[in-house]
Amino acid sequence: xxxxxxxxxxxxxxxxxxxxxxxxxxxxxxxxxxxxxxxxxxxxxxxxxxxxxxxxxxxxxxxxxxxxxxxxxxxxxxxxxxxxxxxxxxxxxxxxxxxxxxxxxxxxxxxxxxxxxxxxxxxxxxxxxxxxxxxxxxxxxxxxxxxxxxxxxxxxxxxxxxxxxxxxxxxxxxxxxxxxxxxxxxxxxxxxxxxxxxxxxxxxxxxxxxxxxxxxxxxxxxxxxxxxxxxxxxxxxxxxxxxxx
Amino acid sequence: xxxxxxxxxxxxxxxxxxxxxxxxxxxxxxxxxxxxxxxxxxxxxxxxxxxxxxxxxxxxxxxxxxxxxxxxxxxxxxxxxxxxxxxxxxxxxxxxxxxxxxxxxxxxxxxxxxxxxxxxxxxxxxxxxxxxxxxxxxxxxxxxxxxxxxxxxxxxxxxxxxxxxxxxxxxxxxxxxxxxxxxxxxxxxxxxxxxxxxxxxxxxxxxxxxxxxxxxxxxxxxxxxxxxxxxxxxxxxxxxxxxxxxxxxxxxxxxxxxxxxxxxxxxxxxxxxxxxxxxxxxxxxxxxxxxxxxxxxxxxxxxx
Amino acid sequence: xxxxxxxxxxxxxxxxxxxxxxxxxxxxxxxxxxxxxxxxxxxxxxxxxxxxxxxxxxxxxxxxxxxxxxxxxxxxxxxxxxxxxxxxxxxxxxxxxxxxxxxxxxxxxxxxxxxxxxxxxxxxxxxxxxxxxxxxxxxxxxxxxxxxxxxxxxxxxxxxxxxxxxxxxxxxxxxxxxxxxxxxxxxxxxxxxxxxxxxxxxxxxxxxxxxxxxxxxxxxxxxxxxxxxxxxxxxxxxxxxxxxxxxxxxxxxxxxxxxxxxxxxxxxxxxxxxxxxxxxxxxxxxxxxxxxxxxxxxxxxxxxxxxxxxxxxxxxxxxxxxxxxxxxxxxxxxx
Numbered sequence: 001x002x003x004x005x006x007x008x009x010x011x012x013x014x015x016x017x018x019x020x021x022x023x024x025x026x027x028x029x030x031x032x033x034x035x036x037x038x039x040x041x042x043x044x045x046x047x048x049x050x051x052x053x054x055x056x057x058x059x060x061x062x063x064x065x066x067x068x069x070x071x072x073x074x075x076x077x078x079x080x081x082x083x084x085x086x087x088x089x090x091x092x093x094x095x096x097x098x099x100x101x102x103x104x105x106x107x108x109x110x111x112x113x114x115x116x117x118x119x120x121x122x123x124x125x126x127x128x129x130x131x132x133x134x135x136x137x138x139x140x141x142x143x144x145x146x147x148x149x150x151x152x153x154x155x156x157x158x159x160x161x162x163x164x165x166x167x168x169x170x171x172x173x174x175x176x177x178x179x180x181x182x183x184x185x186x187x188x189x190x191x192x193x194x195x196x197x198x199x200x201x202x203x204x205x206x207x208x209x210x211x212x213x214x215x216x217x218x219x220x221x222x223x224x225x226x227x228x229x230x231x232x233x234x235x236x237x238x239x240x241x242x243x244x245x
Numbered sequence: 246x247x248x249x250x251x252x253x254x255x256x257x258x259x260x261x262x263x264x265x266x267x268x269x270x271x272x273x274x275x276x277x278x279x280x281x282x283x284x285x286x287x288x289x290x291x292x293x294x295x296x297x298x299x300x301x302x303x304x305x306x307x308x309x310x311x312x313x314x315x316x317x318x319x320x321x322x323x324x325x326x327x328x329x330x331x332x333x334x335x336x337x338x339x340x341x342x343x344x345x346x347x348x349x350x351x352x353x354x355x356x357x358x359x360x361x362x363x364x365x366x367x368x369x370x371x372x373x374x375x376x377x378x379x380x381x382x383x384x385x386x387x388x389x390x391x392x393x394x395x396x397x398x399x400x401x402x403x404x405x406x407x408x409x410x411x412x413x414x415x416x417x418x419x420x421x422x423x424x425x426x427x428x429x430x431x432x433x434x435x436x437x438x439x440x441x442x443x444x445x446x447x448x449x450x451x452x453x454x455x456x457x458x459x460x461x462x463x464x465x466x467x468x469x470x471x472x473x474x475x476x477x478x479x480x481x482x483x484x485x486x487x488x489x490x491x492x493x494x495x496x497x498x499x500x501x502x503x504x505x506x507x508x509x510x511x512x513x514x515x516x517x518x519x520x521x522x523x524x525x526x527x528x529x530x531x532x533x534x535x536x537x538x539x540x541x542x543x544x545x546x547x548x549x
Numbered sequence: 550x551x552x553x554x555x556x557x558x559x560x561x562x563x564x565x566x567x568x569x570x571x572x573x574x575x576x577x578x579x580x581x582x583x584x585x586x587x588x589x590x591x592x593x594x595x596x597x598x599x600x601x602x603x604x605x606x607x608x609x610x611x612x613x614x615x616x617x618x619x620x621x622x623x624x625x626x627x628x629x630x631x632x633x634x635x636x637x638x639x640x641x642x643x644x645x646x647x648x649x650x651x652x653x654x655x656x657x658x659x660x661x662x663x664x665x666x667x668x669x670x671x672x673x674x675x676x677x678x679x680x681x682x683x684x685x686x687x688x689x690x691x692x693x694x695x696x697x698x699x700x701x702x703x704x705x706x707x708x709x710x711x712x713x714x715x716x717x718x719x720x721x722x723x724x725x726x727x728x729x730x731x732x733x734x735x736x737x738x739x740x741x742x743x744x745x746x747x748x749x750x751x752x753x754x755x756x757x758x759x760x761x762x763x764x765x766x767x768x769x770x771x772x773x774x775x776x777x778x779x780x781x782x783x784x785x786x787x788x789x790x791x792x793x794x795x796x797x798x799x800x801x802x803x804x805x806x807x808x809x810x811x812x813x814x815x816x817x818x819x820x821x822x823x824x825x826x827x828x829x830x831x832x833x834x835x836x837x838x839x840x841x842x843x844x845x846x847x848x849x850x851x852x853x854x855x856x857x858x859x860x861x862x863x864x865x866x867x868x869x870x871x872x873x874x875x876x877x878x879x880x881x882x883x884x
Contacts, residue, residue: 043731050761072760082761090748101751104744105763113744133880153762192651245732280670331865338616338814339868341673345807348862353850353857393702462850466803470681520689527685530678537671538663 001064003028003189004157005048009058011041018044020213024156031190032185033204033221034076035197037234040210042193043085046159050082051075063156075137077105081155083146085162085193095137095145096121096130102152112151120148124178140171147178151186158182160192164199172199177202201225209233248509252502258384258392260495264488265395265450266468267475268402268445275419275482276439280331282344283324284472285465286351287444291317291451292460293355296364298452310394313452314445321444325437333436348465355462363459392454398449401486402442415439419482446472447472467526473500480543485501489544497532501525532544556739563879570822575807577727581720588840590719594791596832597726598784601733603812603824608737609773610810610819612746614753615668619676620809621803622683623778625801626653627785629687632699632795635706635713642714646786653782654775661771677803684801698796701789714790729787733780737821740776749773750819781809815863817872826871834859 002025008118011019026032034042047053049060051072060068060070067075069099081102093101096117103120121127124144129137129147134145143163160179164172183190183203194200200207201221209217209224211233214234217224270284281287294316298309324347332343374386406412417425418435426432451460475494479486501522508516536543553687557671559567568788579846580593602620610617630649634640660679667675701715708717716722740746748769760768789795799805808831819876867874 052760072757073763073765076761077762084755084758084761097747097750098754101747101759101764104747108744110555110742112745113747115657149758149762152577188805212841229561261589278670280674284876328861328865335864335868337669339809339864341616341670342807342811343864344859346857346864349853349857352859353853357851357854466726470678473678477671487734523689524685527682530682530685533662533678534682535826537667537675541667541671546674 002026002061003030003063004047004191005059005061007059007061009045009048010056011044011053014055017213019048022210022215023207024208024215024218026189026191028186029183029187029189031179031203031205032192033200033207034191034193035200035207036209036210036216036222037196039212040233041208041213043161044213045210046161046193049075050080050159053188071161072232073203075094076153076155079154080159081150081153081157082159083150083161083163085142085165093134094131095126095134095148098134098145099152102149105153117148117152123181124148124151125174129171139166140168140175143167143175144178147175147182151182151188155188157189157191160190162193162195164194164196167196172196175199247382248502249506252499252506253496254382254384254432255502256496256499257390257492258388258495259498260480260492261392261395261399261488262450262453262491263382263471263475263495263498264491265399265453266447267479267487267491267494268399268474268484269445269447270472271476271479271482271484271487272402272406272415272446273439274476276415277333277418277422279329279340280344280473281347281443281467282341282469283348283351284447285467285469286348286355287320287447287466288451288454289355289462289465290320290351290461291448292455292458293359293364293451294448295452295455296366296460299366309452310398310449313448317448317451318441318445320448321440321442322437324444325440329440330433330436345504352462352465359462361461361463363461365459366456387459388455391456394453395450398446399488402446405442406484411438415442459535470526470533471529472530474536477533477536477541479545480545483543483545486545488542494529494532497528498525500528550737552743554582555661555742556735558742559861560758566822569841574731577730588836589721590723592833592836594719594723595836596828597723597730598788599809599812599828599832600730600825601726601784602781603807603816603828604733604737605777606809607777607813607818607820607824608740608749609770609777611768611813611820611823612741612753613749615665615770615771615774616673616810616818617676617774617777618673618803618810619678619680620777620781621801621805622680623653623781623802624785624788624805625683625687625795625797626656627782628789628795628800629699630694630782631786631788632701633693635701635790636699642786643712647782649786650779650782653778653785657770657775657778661774665767665770665774677806680801680803681760684797687797687801692798696797698794698800699789701793713737714787715793722787726787726791729783732738734821734825740807741821743770753819775814804882811860814868815860815870815871817875820870820872820876823870823872825848830871832874 004026006024007023007227009019009022010017015243022045034045036042042067044053048055051070051074056092059066062078062080065078067078099117103116107113115125121130124147126141126144134142137145147160147163163175167175179190180203182188192200204221207219207221207224208215209230216229217227218235254461267287270281273279273281291386293311294313298312299305328347332340375383376386376389377383406416414430415435417428417430418432422432460528471494475487475490478493479490503520504516581590606617606620609615609631627649631642631645634645634648664672664675687693693699703715705785706713706715708715710722748764750757751762751764752766752769756766788800812827812831813824814827815831816825817823835856838855842852842855
């Protein structure tokens with residue numbers, strides 16, 4: 001049975017169908033990429049899975065349990081963690097404290113949460129920054145902090161939303177290493193939304209493509225890169241037509 | 246039966262004036278998302294202005310409106326440029342407490358200048374006269390005039406907002422200040438203007454109200470809460486919403502009248518024992534709470 | 550237990566802070582020994598009371614970021630519970646105070662559940678609304694003395710009476726409230742290190758992120774609100790035994806609610822010392838302003854005018870409060 005099974009998921013805002021009848025499934029320990037042009041509904045899909053948005057119709061089954069109706073905090077407790085694309089920090093928490101909040105999901109003890117946070121910070125190379133305010137960090141570090149925080153909750157499934165956005169090549173390599181570490185060494189199932197193609201194609205075992213709210217393609221990265229429907233979605237029909245002639 | 250009709254009439258008339266009181270608050274909130282806790286104090290300033298102008302010039306209180314409007318406009322702009330502008334940069338706690346500080350300031354300034362006793366208007370062509378509007382309902386002429394003039398003022402502001410270029414600029418800033426700025430509409434000036442119009446409309450309401458409601462330095466808070474209830478019901482930022490909600494709240498303030506009517510009609514002793522008159526303002530606070538929990542957008546609101 | 554250790558452990562503060570705090574606390578302990586006016590003593594007691602009020606507010610308003618302007622209703626519940634239970638049924642303070650806290654907390658859960666569906670300005674105004682509703686109800690309710698309020702007469706309850714907390718001399722009240730003050734600091738020290746404290750700060754930062762970390766945001770806020778309520782009610786109970794006269798219009802007034810919020814904001818909302826510093830500045834200021842400039846000087850209201858100007862200036866130019874300035878300077882030095 002699939003680890004995560006999304007069935008005919010539809011999310012409509014009034015007349016706009018941000019997600020239209022999307023179905024796919026993830027197996028345990030997979031690393032799947034989610035791509036598509038801006039506005040395709042990728043973050044909306046994440047919001048639906050994580051329980052931040054209620055579904056208009058459809059079902060989500062995770063690890064054998066129907067989580068469709070669950071609220072966001074209950075979904076996280078079932079083992080689904082995520083990062084957020086747009087993150088506005090109001091500047092009160094330090095890196096260590098932020099990660100501790102994630103660790104507090106499974107413990108009431110400050111000392112236990114603290115030591116777990118220390119381990120995670122060391123793991124992701126953030127230990128030096130532990131006393132700095134999250135809001136004062138450069139973007140790349142902030143993104144790693146959001147990953148570290150999510151890891152504190154000991155997730156079974158991690159949804160990463162554009163963690164490589166705004167990063168330079170060196171930073172992308174660093175975060176790639178972190179993702180690989182989380183996936184291979186920690187055994188977490190990962191699904192990531194990305195616009196940085198070099199990252200997504202390099203690291204994904206499988207790629208799902210959304211366009212205008214619908215799933216238009218699914219398959220291994222090399223096949224997706226050549227799929228005319230995908231190319232059309234990104235570059236437009238005329239480009240595809242021009243190519244074909 | 247005439248108790249009921251009398252209460253309904255009183256409620257509607259009062260409601261029209263209250264709508265004007267709330268109009269300023271909803272405009273300010275629509276344009277820049279700040280809640281002015283000193284709103285009732287602006288009203289109080291309007292009341293004192295109306296009173297003093299009438300006493301000084303011997304004019305009929307009703308004709309003091311232009312003076313009140315100018316005073317209110319200037320006060321609003323001054324508050325914005327001298328204080329509110331800086332508040333907007335800070336966190337919300339600071340904004341809320343800041344406008345409270347303004348409230349305390351104005352209230353105590355009034356206390357210092359005018360003393361704490363109630364003052365009311367004694368002379369004027371309408372004072373002491375009443376009209377019989379049929380079905381056994383008698384309304385004081387001052388209330389009737391106040392209601393009528395409130396509607397006029399309300400309509401004037403509505404026209405300003407919707408039919409003039411500057412009004413449309415204001416609305417644009419309210420909807421999306423960044424986009425408006427890109428179109429060349431200066432946010433700072435719009436904010437000041439919003440405070441000016443907001444201040445002006447509520448002081449005019451004050452100059453009208455002082456004809457049938459005594460003024461003292463401490464009455465601001467009650468009207469601030471009334472204005473909040475109206476704006477919540479009508480929808481934060483909605484001008485027509487403020488009008489209809491004002492009528493509803495005016496009727497709520499007449500609950501003691503309705504209560505009396507039901508007491509007589511059903512003749513239940515326990516009803517007579519409830520001191521509903523002392524509690525009449527309480528229903529406004531309850532209304533605010535219920536509205537915000539049940540339908541935060543209000544009737545016509547577009548801001549959440 | 551870890552909780553107790555957390556409460557007693559102040560080691561994450563810099564040495565100099567602890568040194569100053571220790572010295573100040575020592576001064577508090579021995580203050581009554583020095584020659585002092587009864588006015589100064591009364592101001593000190595007020596200072597402790599408002600520090601505790603502020604600390605309570607700080608949980609939901611400072612750490613939680615939800616500006617609550619309706620705390621006065623809980624002061625009233627605490628005060629009236631103790632007052633009524635003493636006058637009608639001769640119940641001592643040490644029993645009626647916890648009962649008052651319980652009633653206050655229950656009420657806070659009842660209105661908290663719908664209240665926390667709101668945020669920001671709307672929330673703040675709603676808190677004012679609930680407080681005013683309660684005040685109006687108490688003003689007409691004969692059981693609690695309606696508008697006339699309650700009075701604890703020393704003839705009926707002769708001092709000194711530790712059980713009922715009726716004393717003739719302020720010095721007894723001083724040490725009682727100092728004890729509460731100390732316990733409150735310990736509690737707040739525990740709170741800011743507790744799971745709830747961290748969760749709140751995360752909520753204040755970004756609610757969606759908090760939800761994704763398994764935090765039941767709504768419930769966390771309600772729990773914290775209840776804690777704030779308990780603090781405030783406790784001091785309310787003390788208030789009625791100390792002042793011995795209460796009226797709804799004073800004890801449940803909006804002005805009191807604002808003052809409480811102001812303590813914490815001025816001193817630094819969201820920090821342990823903030824409310825104490827805020828109270829330490831505002832209470833003496835308010836008292837002495839009133840003495841020198843107020844009705845005594847024949848100019849009613851001028852003390853409040855000055856006071857309100859201070860509020861406006863602080864709100865506009867240094868909203869993070871005094872402790873915020875200290876922390877900012879420290880962080881800059883560390884770089």
